[in-house]
Amino acid sequence: MTRLIRLVLICVPILCQTGCGRSYTPKPRAYFRISLPPKEYVAIKGDYPYEFEIPTYASISQYSGRWEGTDTAEYWINIEYPQFHSRLHLTYKTVSNNLPKLIEDANTFAFKHSIKADAINQREYINPGSKVYGILFDIKGNTASSLQFFVTDSTRNFLRGALYFDNEPNKDSIAPVNEFLRMDVQRMIESLKWKKTD
Secondary structure, eight states: HHHHHHHHHHHHHHHHHHHHOOOOOOOOOOOOOOOOOOOOOEEEOOOOEEEEEEETEEEEEEEEOOOTTTGGGGOOEEEEEEEGGGGEEEEEOOOOOOOHHHHHOOOHHOOOOOOOOTEEEEEEETTTTTEEEEEEEEEEEOOOOEEEEEOSSSEEEEEEEEEEESSSSHHHHHHHHHHHHHHHHHHHHHHOOSSSOO
């Protein structure tokens, strides 16, 4: 028993000197490492009034909802990214003396996020050769949609897109995936061609 007491009396001060003298610094919250697949693109297949390239790790599904008075809902699609639990929702409309209204609606949808957004950056796209003109909205912060865009030929076709994740918005945890998918959206816009133009 006396040996145990001696051992405790010797070890406790040594442990206190080595362990108690250091201050504890909490570690920042960590997130799982996300494996990102290589970038390879293919043209979409289907009877749509537009064509563009999507990555090989994405798939297309038909948008299941329908809006009253929308005669182009059959061309509304989702580009699904199952490994990232996200989707790019695309809505297509025909231009018929309504271009200012369509652009205003696209701006309104993007700037609805300004309450929670840290910033909303805009990038213009102008490709006269393919008659593609539009704006990409890069929405920073904990918002429901981190990327939105619209493109048009200004006479017949209008396409709007919004990227959504299937989880609670957290700009820090989705940042690598968001940046990765932004490149795919940019590639989609840059490869876009209208099948019917005036």
